[in-house]
Amino acid sequence: MTRELPVGSLIGSDLPAPAHVLAPRLNRHTFWCGQSGSGKTYALGVLLEQVLLHTRLPLVILDPNSDFVRLGEVRQGVAADAAAELASRDIRVFRPGDAVRPLHARFLQLPLRSRAALMQIDPLVDFDEYNTMLRFEDEMPHVKDGDLVAHLRAGEGTIRQRLATRLENLGVADWDLWAWGKRSITDDIDERPDAAVLDLGGFSTQAEARAAALAALDHLWEKREERIGRLIVIDEAHNLCPPDPASPVDRLLTERIVQIAAEGRKYGLWLLLSTQRPTKVHPNALSQCDNLALMRMSSPRDLDDLAEVFGYAPMSLLERSPGFAQGQALFAGGFVQAPALVQMGERLTQEGGRDVPVPLR
DSSP: OOSEEEEEEESSOSSOOEEEEEGGGGSSOEEEEOOTTSOHHHHHHHHHHHHHHHOOOOEEEEETTSOSTTTTOBOTTOOHHHHHHHHHSOEEEEBTTOSSSBOOBOGGGSOHHHHHHHTTOOTTTTHHHHHHHHHGGGGGGGOOGGGHHHHHHHSSSHHHHHHHHHHHHHTGGGOTTBOTTSOOHHHHHHTOOSEEEEEGGGSSSHHHHHHHHHHHHHHHHHTGGGOOOEEEEETTGGGTSOSSOOSHHHHHHHHHHHHHHHHGGGGTEEEEEEESOGGGSOHHHHTTOOEEEEOOOOOHHHHHHHHHHOTTSOHHHHTTGGGOOTTEEEEEETTSSSOEEEEEOOOSBOOSOOOOOOOOO
């Protein structure tokens, strides 16, 4: 594995000098932030391309805005050796409704707590329903996802009927997310592709997108004892790990991400959390990050919080963030030799997301 990943050029050096990230130190959690228009997502793509080019570290990317769905499409004019290396990598993009790689999960494969949260069942308030689901675990191996409602209807007891009715009333049983006996995203994750991109932005509802993210994160945590090094990239992390999650599913997602942040390193589960608003990410996840990439950030509150959490980032450099041009960043922490200002390099692959154009007459 190449020790240094080229990501751009150093700002302020007397002579042109390349900027690098230390690949081995991606085995620490990383926080990547910048306000809208700073070039945050483009710059993150630069790093992920270099990870694919120079390491064998599998990526699992939770992509809420479809920004990384073209990560396997090389731009014209890219050097032949880099283009060939990227083309050789196993980059799988999963999208809702896709004919080749649909983004599917298995409802019955989810942990009991996650299934209960999707059905809005509280273990204490809805104790009868939850207890029935608990006892239903022994039957699960004999039931296919697509037959779940029918299986519940065919069973005896009013509580089973209520569970079936709840699934139908909430519409959960009709989600396009469910595999219905077909291949699940977890099957592909287990095959360890170089990159698995989950296009969460393709779902018609946030509830399905969050359920897909929860299915992937639950599975990675369940398999943690295998100790397979993975970089879990969560773009727009404030949507999945807020400081004050409201719904049961949001609370479980936040809890799982905080758990990975606190304990995942020893199992080879390394987070890269990317967001526009640091104050909108749960502090218990933020505080576990040993690497920082900061792009333009004008909010005094956000900068104050970053200074408090990331004490290894010099205040003199943090204070320059509001004046950064697009594509400029401060790198600090274990994945660089020393804190540095960087002009990010050019992308090698196509961008997935685009700004909405202003209509012209």
